[in-house]
Amino acid sequence: MTALTWHGEQDVRVEEVPKPEIVNPTDAIVEITATAICGSDLHLYNGYMPSMREGDVLGHEPMGEVVEVGEEVDRLEVGDRVVVPFTISCGGCWFCEEDLYSLCDNSNPNAELASKIMGQSPAGLFGFSHMLGGYAGGQAEYLRVPYADVGPVKIDSDLSDEQVLFLSDIFPTGYMAAENAEIEENDTVAVWGCGPVGQFAIQSARMLGADRIIAIDRIPERLEMAREHADAETIDFEEEDVYDRLMEMTGSRGPDRCIDAVGTEAHGTGVVGATDEVKQDVMLQDDRPVVLRQAIRCCRKGGTLSIPGVYLGRSDNVPTGPLMNKALTVKTGQTHVQRYLDPLLEKIEDGEIDPSFVITHEASLEDGPELYETFNEKEDGCIKAVLTP
Structure with a gap:
């Protein structure tokens, strides 16, 4: 599949990488229909985030359609349209039960590395370094979503991708x-x-x-x-x-x-x-x-x-x-995204806000490296860029 990958300071490339597969029975695979470049991605782009590795797939603001679910996934079905939060949370640890989802105890497989720097590890994040899990991100054609019953929010209405995409993060x-x-x-x-x-x-x-x-x-x-x-x-x-x-x-x-x-x-x-x-x-x-x-x-x-x-x-x-x-x-703190998904989706559905107002640039995934540069340099009036695989 096609993805945007990190290769060092200000070096983002379009590459072919292996399509993700179900690893754990609580996983889902989502075919991405829209994904965004976040200001936090620029910290990676500019080389400030430690523990990045060449070839890491970027992106933590994705949405799309569920195409496969693990045998223990109950809440999602193939064909569901979902927005995926950037925080990966197990739903069962003390922090998740307290609605402190970005502090999940179980979702960062590299918790020991994060603990050496922070004292304790926060949750794993999509596409945001190996210190925070080493998870492949969503600036790609497909995304593996761990703990799929806990993270994604289903979109059952006819709201456009652009109206709901930013429930993923911003x-x-x-x-x-x-x-x-x-x-x-x-x-x-x-x-x-x-x-x-x-x-x-x-x-x-x-x-x-x-x-x-x-x-x-x-x-x-x-x-x-x-x-x-x-x-x-x-x-x-x-x-x-x-x-x-x-x-x-x-x-x-x-x-x-x-x-x-x-x-x-x-x-x-x-x-x-x-x-x-x-x-x-x-x-x-x-x-x-x-x-x-x-x-x-x-x-x-x-x-x-x-x-x-x-x-x-x-x-x-x-x-x-x-x-x-x-x-x-x-x-x-990093955002406890899952806590806000339903109430903020309701605000969008009720017409209280249309989040798409921030979008200034839309392009294909192949245009991602150029848009990273444009966004980083604050050129061409670029405030928010959305990519379509």
Whole structure:
């Protein structure tokens, strides 16, 4: 079958790889009808995620049609149309029973490797390094789905692939980010990063009752999308000092809730931004915590900081003193996708949101390497790319 494979920094190729087969009786095989490139894929593309191997199949935002099921799969049948969450969860461990699906104890066969770095292993993820399971991803013609009764959500309506595809990751991720922010009525919410996750965090903050949403980015198309689809106020961080502008907009109190939808590859300005990039390049730090620092400084006293942006390791000069002295609450984590699938699908079916608004580029799987480059360079107004095998 055809798949997009990783071969090193900024080297994604279209290759023929073996078609997946049933390995365990709880597996299903899904023929992919749509798959997306995620901002998190760019961490792999740019060489920041450890334990990648040449030939790894990429992608963790897929959907398609079930073509084969293992003998112990009860909930899915051949012919079912499904969206597959990026988190792989067993459904039976303590964490899954607590709806903490991204912390599953049983789905990462390389848990020992992850534990050496993190202390304990989170769940396995599709197409996201051997430290997190070494699972083949969904930017391919077919995908093996472990624990098939736990993960995929069936789509029984005539909603298009584009309307439901993002249940796989970025819609639940944005929603959990807003939920973690503990938004209350009349709150002012600042969202750093207007990429796809940021856009859904903005949308979700509005759903959860935020009065004002301030979107922060440097890409004009992203800022315009936030204004057009969520009536957000915007700050271009290359044109204005973020702290000064937020203090001006909030009467010097600061936003009530801050959401870091950027993570490890945040772009800074001036000497600080340049220093962060040098430190990352020479491996003095794994992440560029520009947004994390800003959010801690800007958030109002007693406010909440939510972090859906992916961080990979160590960060330098994170202001823990202000974090503690301002009595900030911090919530983060990979998304417990399965928890959100049914309620968010209902929002789509009810017309409360059409997630396809973020799509700017659609192409075939064979065009994937070029689209990776376009997305990474923020060229051609690319905010979200969807591929069709």
